Amino acid sequence: MSKPRSRADRRRRAVIASAAVLVIIAGGVITSTSAIEMGHPRNVDLVRTAGFMLLTLVIALRATTGFTLLKPDAAMNDELTRANRASAGRAGFWAMMIGAWLALGAALYVPITLLEAAPLLLAIGAAGAALRFSVLEARGDEAA
Amino acid sequence: MKQPRLGVRLKEARQEKGWTQAELAERVSVSRKTINTVENGVFIPSTLLALNLARVLGAKVEDLFYLD
Numbered sequence: 001m002s003k004p005r006s007r008a009d010r011r012r013r014a015v016i017a018s019a020a021v022l023v024i025i026a027g028g029v030i031t032s033t034s035a036i037e038m039g040h041p042r043n044v045d046l047v048r049t050a051g052f053m054l055l056t057l058v059i060a061l062r063a064t065t066g067f068t069l070l071k072p073d074a075a076m077n078d079e080l081t082r083a084n085r086a087s088a089g090r091a092g093f094w095a096m097m098i099g100a101w102l103a104l105g106a107a108l109y110v111p112i113t114l115l116e117a118a119p120l121l122l123a124i125g126a127a128g129a130a131l132r133f134s135v136l137e138a139r140g141d142e143a144a
Numbered sequence: 145m146k147q148p149r150l151g152v153r154l155k156e157a158r159q160e161k162g163w164t165q166a167e168l169a170e171r172v173s174v175s176r177k178t179i180n181t182v183e184n185g186v187f188i189p190s191t192l193l194a195l196n197l198a199r200v201l202g203a204k205v206e207d208l209f210y211l212d
Contacts, residue, residue: 078174080187139186140177 017134020059021127027052027119036115052119056126063129064089080140088133095128096121151212155183157201171200 036045061067064085066077103117158168158179165179172193181187182197189197198205 074173076175078178079190079193080175080178080181083187137177140175140181 013134013138017131020130024056024059024123024127024130027055027123049119053122056122059126059130060092063126063133064092081137084133084136087136088129091132092125092129096125099124148211150185150188151210152183152185152208153210154179154197154201154208157203157208158183161201168197168200172196 036042041049066072066082066085099121103112103121106112107117158165161168163171165183166176169176169179174193178187178189178193182189182193194205194209198208201208
């Protein structure tokens with residue numbers, strides 16, 4: 001009974017992680033490529049950018065800290081989870097560093113504005129941390 | 145010099161008590177995943193958790209963990 005449930009749990013985690021990564025990256029691309037007139041952002045630009053910032057903030061908080069709006073559960077924030085979060089934070093940091101290096105190198109050849117680069121760097125950092133955390137948490141479900 | 149690995153006899157000690165991973169996890173206030181990863185040697189527990197596990201299982205820490 002427990003094996004099918006465990007497989008379903010792993011699959012659910014994989015789907016959630018994939019969807020989160022997809023949404024983050026898609027949001028980043030859409031935000032960075034939208035034609036925003038400098039100094040005169042439209043309301044839709046403000047809402048889209050604020051929404052994207054909030055999404056990356058929530059995902060980064062969930063992947064790397066014990067932040068929750070619900071009643072904290074000690075067993076859901078035990079030392080394995082804290083170690084996984086620390087590892088996820090490192091993964092997100094290095095993903096963002098690599099993204100920044102690539103953006104800097106690319107900026108030597110093509111004009112890249114902060115408006116284009118920042119959303120992608122945020123997406124890469126948050127997605128890197130979220131993926132790493134999901135993988136490590138799923139590893140805890142592996143059969144004994 | 146080669147670093148020694150941590151050997152674990154937690155599963156055997158837990159099964160002697162007739163407890164599931166979830167029951168042991170509840171007694172030491174951690175998640176079942178933590179017990180699972182410790183038993184599989186994936187996660188090395190803190191000294192505090194190792195002492196706590198030994199206490200609830202009525203064993204010594206060195207009965208549960210050893211250098212391989």
